[in-house]
Amino acid sequence: xxxxxxxxxxxxxxxxxxxxxxxxxxxxxxxxxxxxxxxxxxxxxxxxxxxxxxxxxxxxxxxxxxxxxxxxxxxxxxxxxxxxxxxxxxxxxxxxxxxxxxxxxxxxxxxxxxxx
Amino acid sequence: xxxxxxxxxxxxxxxxxxxxxxxxxxxxxxxxxxxxxxxxxxxxxxxxxxxxxxxxxxxxxxxxxxxxxxxxxxxxxxxxxxxxxxxxxxxxxxxxxxxxxxxxxxxxx
Numbered sequence: 001x002x003x004x005x006x007x008x009x010x011x012x013x014x015x016x017x018x019x020x021x022x023x024x025x026x027x028x029x030x031x032x033x034x035x036x037x038x039x040x041x042x043x044x045x046x047x048x049x050x051x052x053x054x055x056x057x058x059x060x061x062x063x064x065x066x067x068x069x070x071x072x073x074x075x076x077x078x079x080x081x082x083x084x085x086x087x088x089x090x091x092x093x094x095x096x097x098x099x100x101x102x103x104x105x106x107x108x109x110x111x112x113x114x115x116x
Numbered sequence: 117x118x119x120x121x122x123x124x125x126x127x128x129x130x131x132x133x134x135x136x137x138x139x140x141x142x143x144x145x146x147x148x149x150x151x152x153x154x155x156x157x158x159x160x161x162x163x164x165x166x167x168x169x170x171x172x173x174x175x176x177x178x179x180x181x182x183x184x185x186x187x188x189x190x191x192x193x194x195x196x197x198x199x200x201x202x203x204x205x206x207x208x209x210x211x212x213x214x215x216x217x218x219x220x221x222x223x224x225x
Contacts, residue, residue, distance in 0.1 A: 034212070043204065044159065044215045093158055102208045104149055104161040 001027050002098050006108025013084055013115055021079045021111045023094030029074035030096035034105065035067075038091045047092075050077040084115045120207045122216030129195045129223050137219035139188040139205035146208055148181055148188045153218070154201040162203075197223050 003026040013019050023033055033050040048069050049057040056069035066088075068080040077096075081088055091112050095105040121140045129135050139148065147166045151159040163172055165181035165188060172179045176199075178191040192199055202218040 032211075041220070043217045046212060049212065095159075102147060102211075102213075104164055105151075105159075105206075105213060106161065107158040110158045 002106045003027055004094065004096050004106045004108040006094050006111055008111055009109055010112040011114070013113070015085055015115055016083055018080055018082045019084055019113060021081075021092055021094070021113075023077045023079070023096070023108050025075045025096045025106075028096075028098045030077075030098070031074060033071060033077040033094055033096045035069065035077075035079050036093045036095065038093060038110075040091075044093065047079075050094075052077075081113065084113070086115045089113055089115045120205060120214050120216040122205055122219060124219055125217060127219055127221045129199075129221060131196065131223050131225050132194055134191065134193045135195060135221070136189055136191045137203055137205075137221075139190075139207075139216050141186045141207050144185050146185075148185075149206045149213065150179060150188075150190055151204045151206060151215075152201050153204065157201075159204060192221075195221075195223055197225065199223060 005024045005026050007022045031052045035047045036044040037047050038044050046059050047062045050069045050071040052071045052074050058064045071077040091110050093110040095107045097103045119142050123138050127135050149164045150162040152162055153159045163179050168185050169183045170181040176193045180189045200223050202220045204218045205216045206213040
């Protein structure tokens with residue numbers, strides 16, 4: 001149980017285009033999902049908390065107009081990287097909790113974004 | 117805010133040997149969680165510790181939560197090649213989890 005599916009697994013896009021990443025909880029409902037960014041050989045950096053039916057909460061330094069988050073249902077959150085630039089190239093991972101906060105996180109497989 | 121510090125950053129281990137990775141928090145934690153990320157993969161939840169002084173084992177992995185609930189350790193005995201990866205500890209920070217920098221483990225046969 002507690003499977004989180006993330007799509008696509010990897011994407012290459014041209015500078016200036018937008019990329020949408022989907023995160024789905026397959027066998028549970030997730031009122032809250034988290035989006036992380038991970039640079040090579042570094043830890044997980046929380047970008048934003050996605051709340052079903054409300055606006056996402058962004059971490060300090062993360063541009064909300066750059067990284068658009070939509071959590072339209074209890075099983076789907078999307079992250080759109082708008083007007084992507086090479087510096088946005090990274091590994092993006094979503095996660096969700098099955099119950100209350102502080103319960104373990106279940107991660108998607110991640111999306112490796114390369115902007116050329 | 118609450119920070120979780122983890123050492124060492126890298127651990128190169130001879131197959132069959134033991135090693136320990138340590139996690140320290142600047143504040144008291146209600147719980148601490150451990151995750152493992154294989155190379156090229158995503159983090160996978162290993163365990164959650166809640167009680168002061170708690171010790172939990174998963175086969176060759178022993179997890180410990182300090183008495184003051186400000187530190188934790190992961191000890192692996194008889195390291196195998198399957199133990200390769202990065203081990204992260206994570207502590208709650210309000211409604212979020214704050215991850216340590218991770219300990220990346222490599223194993224030489």
